[in-house]
Amino acid sequence: MTRRQVMFALPALATLGAAGGFYAMLSGMRSGSFDPRGVPSALIGRSVPGFDLAALPGSNKPGLASRDIIAAAAQRPVLVNFFASWCVPCLVEHPHLMRLAAEGVPVFGINYHSGSQTDPGAVAWLRRHGDPFLRIGIDLTGRVAVDFGVYGVPETYIIDRQGVVRWRMAGPITPEILDEQVRPLLRRLA
Amino acid sequence: MRALVLALVLLATPAAVSPVVAPAWAVIDPREMLPDPEQEQRARTIGKELRCLVCQNQSIDDSNAGLAQDLRRIVRERVTAGDSNDQVIAFVTDRYGDYVRLTPPFNAATAALWVSPVLVLALGGLAVFGFYRRRQVIDAPAPLTEEERARLARLSAE
Numbered sequence: 001m002t003r004r005q006v007m008f009a010l011p012a013l014a015t016l017g018a019a020g021g022f023y024a025m026l027s028g029m030r031s032g033s034f035d036p037r038g039v040p041s042a043l044i045g046r047s048v049p050g051f052d053l054a055a056l057p058g059s060n061k062p063g064l065a066s067r068d069i070i071a072a073a074a075q076r077p078v079l080v081n082f083f084a085s086w087c088v089p090c091l092v093e094h095p096h097l098m099r100l101a102a103e104g105v106p107v108f109g110i111n112y113h114s115g116s117q118t119d120p121g122a123v124a125w126l127r128r129h130g131d132p133f134l135r136i137g138i139d140l141t142g143r144v145a146v147d148f149g150v151y152g153v154p155e156t157y158i159i160d161r162q163g164v165v166r167w168r169m170a171g172p173i174t175p176e177i178l179d180e181q182v183r184p185l186l187r188r189l190a
Numbered sequence: 191m192r193a194l195v196l197a198l199v200l201l202a203t204p205a206a207v208s209p210v211v212a213p214a215w216a217v218i219d220p221r222e223m224l225p226d227p228e229q230e231q232r233a234r235t236i237g238k239e240l241r242c243l244v245c246q247n248q249s250i251d252d253s254n255a256g257l258a259q260d261l262r263r264i265v266r267e268r269v270t271a272g273d274s275n276d277q278v279i280a281f282v283t284d285r286y287g288d289y290v291r292l293t294p295p296f297n298a299a300t301a302a303l304w305v306s307p308v309l310v311l312a313l314g315g316l317a318v319f320g321f322y323r324r325r326q327v328i329d330a331p332a333p334l335t336e337e338e339r340a341r342l343a344r345l346s347a348e
Contacts, residue, residue, distance in 0.1 A: 042287035115256025142260035149285040151243045152257065 041157075041168035042149050048080075048163055049147035053137025056111050058123040064108055064137030070163040072134070077166075077189040078106040079182075080157045081133070082145060085125030086117075087153040093172035094129050100178075101132035105186060109133035112153045114142040158182070160189045218251065222259070224266050233269050236278050237262055241290050249292055 001009075028034025043049075048066045055063035062068075072078050081097060083090045101107045109132075111122050126133075139145055148157065151170045158167040167185055169177060224230040237251035242258040250258040250265070261282065268278040282290055294300045334342065 039287060039289045042283075042285055113256075115254075115259035117256045141263075142256065143264070146257075146260055146264060146285060149287070150257075 041165070041170075043157070043165045044168060046165055048159055048165060049144070051137070051144045051147060053110065053139055053144060056109075056122055056136040056138045059126060059131070059136050061109075061131070061133060061136045064110060064135040068135055069108060069159055072106045072108075073159045073161055073163055075161075076106065077161060077186050078108060078159050080108045080110065080148075080159060082110045082112045082139075082148070082150050082153050082155045083122075084112045084117075084119045084153045085121040086119060087112075089172040090154040091129065093154055093156075093174070094132075096173050096175070096178050097132040098130045100182070101134075106134055107132045109136040110144060111136060111138045112142070112145055112150070113138070113140050114145065114152075158185055158189070218262065222262060222266070224270065229266075229269050232275060233262070233266050236265050236269070236275050239279060239292055240265070240282055241292050243286060243290060 025034060048069050050066045052065040053063050055061060069078060069080060079097070079100065097107055111119055113119060122138075137144070145155075148155075149168075154172055156169045156173060157165050160166045166189060167181070169181075173182060218234075224233060234251060238249045240250045240261060242248045242250045242253035242255055242261070244255045244257050245253045248258075250261045264282070265278055268281055273281065279291065288294050288297075288300070294303065296304050
């Protein structure tokens with residue numbers, strides 16, 4: 001190959017390579033396997049952070065501590081879900097949590113508060129849309145959320161039988177994510 | 191000339207005024223501030239290094255998001271507890287990963303990020319260097335002929 005041919009081929013190859021990369025990114029974004037803003041959780045592969053939260057007043061459910069999660073997870077993998085009644089995506093994923101709970105998957109709730117945002121409507125919201133949670137802790141200072149590395153609500157974690165965080169979803173659980181990620185993982189960890 | 195002076199004065203003004211104005215821009219609620227000004231200053235320095243994760247490109251010091259507020263409070267808790275700046279940043283990085291740092295550390299995952307500007311600059315430098323070297327070769331004047339050299343000698347002798 002002459003120098004001239006190399007100089008000609010190089011930009012063409014670079015363009016082709018870039019096109020391939022963009023195609024992979026865009027098709028990944030479409031199918032949901034690639035999220036450009038998604039950042040892996042620092043908690044994956046680590047034990048559930050220690051905490052002890054009081055019950056959500058008026059919810060008739062006990063409060064939530066990390067030992068409750070570990071005890072339940074020893075039987076079968078569990079979901080921990082951060083939620084708030086003002087959060088619209090929480091409502092979007094709510095039916096899926098209800099279905100998982102009906103199937104017997106232990107789902108624990110943490111009512112999320114952050115900054116000066118409070119959630120006085122949480123109990124009414126659960127009464128209206130159903131309550132999938134075995135226990136509900138109220139995280140009044142947002143401190144437990146920070147220990148979990150929560151970005152915002154909804155955010156869901158799957159904890160395996162050793163009490164180790166195996167999966168995190170920042171954002172609502174969609175039917176695709178439920179079928180392609182949550183259910184297979186729960187089966188695998190069972 | 192007067193316009194130039196005016197322009198310079200206008201340019202200099204924000205720099206001169208900003209230390210006075212800065213507190214008004216900050217989103218930090220006075221109630222959040224630590225009583226010890228030195229500790230508060232450290233908390234500010236740390237806060238500028240930490241990303242508000244819900245706003246992505248703002249520091250927790252610049253954001254009014256709830257999460258930023260929570261993180262500011264935790265930074266102040268750690269500072270009051272006697273942590274060094276690095277310890278506080280490590281505390282937050284432990285929970286949110288390197289992404290929370292606005293100045294990412296150099297490691298395998300961030301190597302491309304840190305090295306690529308240097309690499310591109312070096313490549314550009316090499317290209318410019320090569321370009322000028324070749325041009326010099328082309329533009330180099332032909333050596334003087336015998337006749338010209340004799341004339342030059344005559345001229346410099348005068």
